[in-house]
Amino acid sequence: MxxxxxxxxxxxxxxxxxxxxxxxxxxxxxxxxxxxxxxxxxxxxxxxxxxxxxxxxxxxxxxxxxxxxxxxxxxxxxxxxxxxxxxxxxxxxxxxxxxxxxxxxxxxxxxxxxxxxxxxxxxxxxxxxxxxxxxxxxxxxxxxxxxxxxxxxxxxxxxxxxxxxxxxxxxxxxxxxxxxxxxxxxxxxxxxxxxxxxxxxxxxxxxxxxxxxxxxxxRALAVPETYVESPSPDALSAMCRDRGWVPRSDGAGVLVPGAPAAEVGAAAYAAGIELHQLASREPGLEDVFLRLTGGAT
Structure with a gap:
């Protein structure tokens, strides 16, 4: 059949x-x-x-x-x-x-x-x-x-x-x-x-x-992110928004979706913003799943 x-x-x-x-x-x-x-x-x-x-x-x-x-x-x-x-x-x-x-x-x-x-x-x-x-x-x-x-x-x-x-x-x-x-x-x-x-x-x-x-x-919906920590988080977030990025809080730091770490670091340096951490993150499919479902469990 x-x-x-x-x-x-x-x-x-x-x-x-x-x-x-x-x-x-x-x-x-x-x-x-x-x-x-x-x-x-x-x-x-x-x-x-x-x-x-x-x-x-x-x-x-x-x-x-x-x-x-x-x-x-x-x-x-x-x-x-x-x-x-x-x-x-x-x-x-x-x-x-x-x-x-x-x-x-x-x-x-x-x-x-x-x-x-x-x-x-x-x-x-x-x-x-x-x-x-x-x-x-x-x-x-x-x-x-x-x-x-x-x-x-x-x-x-x-x-x-x-x-x-x-x-x-x-x-x-x-x-x-x-x-x-x-x-x-x-x-x-x-x-x-x-x-x-x-x-x-x-x-x-x-x-x-x-x-x-x-x-x-x-899988294509998994957007790379950059994680940043700074003693001046408000200034960092304002700088990201000025660049067209949409930052969001993540514990002690800020996540910047769709922005390469090198670009975020260069922009922070140009703005005189001190950084304590700067790292690229590759979200997995579970992250995409949680985003689609609104984090419901």
């Missing part, structure tokens, strides 16, 4: 007086890993639930290819999803959990055994899920999502609870899915977790879209 694109179009959701998602529109393309990013409480999980037909939108629509997910005859064979690492019966074994869900996709028992081995849980296949760690539950959730060998994968915070080795394993797995032409959508509230994995990014805050682009375009 050809991988479908995923899309939400003007989607919104209100819970009482709370507007959880507000007129959100974006698309996810096949053959790429898309990071769905935003602080905790920004509306990511609610959006994914609407995409998968688990929550009814207050407005707009969500599409898997050309139709809603719930209109697919066997939805789990088109989109495999893992939204929570806690939606397991604690008394079932890992293998029994997969066998229960296999009936929804027509997967065989041998497929269940293959998947439990694929995600590294073969030694724990006969253990009750109630005794699994968070990382093990994440792996079991991924195996559940893969039962129908779907061409599209949707994962909500899949790195939660994984150790460093598990995170590297997950990265390789997602990259492999994309290389096979599958559509991969992965949510996270920490850009650092996914920046080595994703091709595209969709960033939301307070239920609204704040940025959507390739990862390369997001």
């Amino acid at each position: 050809e991988a479908p694109g995923l899309a939400v179009e003007g989607i919104g959701k209100t819970f009482g007086a709370v507007r959880a998602v507000d007129d959100l529109t974006f698309a996810v393309r096949p053959g790429a890993v898309t990071g769905f990013l935003g602080p905790n409480g920004s509306g990511k999980t609610t959006t994914l639930r609407m995409l998968l037909g688990l929550t009814r939108p207050s407005q707009g629509r969500a599409l898997v290819g050309d139709r809603p997910y719930v209109d697919r005859p066997v939805p789990a064979s088109v989109v495999g999803a893992a939204l929570e690492a806690s939606s397991f019966h604690p008394g079932r074994t890992g293998l029994a959990h997969l066998e229960v869900y296999a009936a929804q996709t027509g997967a065989s028992r041998s497929r269940c055994r293959d998947l439990i081995e694929f995600v590294g849980l073969a030694p724990a296949a006969a253990r009750r899920v109630g005794g699994y760690s968070m990382g093990m539950r994440q792996r079991l959730g991924l195996a559940t999502a893969m039962l129908g060998d779907p061409p599209a994968i949707v994962l909500d915070e899949p790195a939660n609870g994984l150790d460093p080795e598990g995170i590297v394993w997950m990265r390789g797995l997602l990259r492999g899915f994309a290389a096979e032409g599958r559509t991969v959508l992965v949510s996270s509230h920490v850009l650092g977790e996914v920046q080595h994995t994703v091709d595209d990014v969709v960033v939301i805050a307070h239920g609204r879209l704040v940025h959507a682009s390739s990862l390369a375009e997001l």
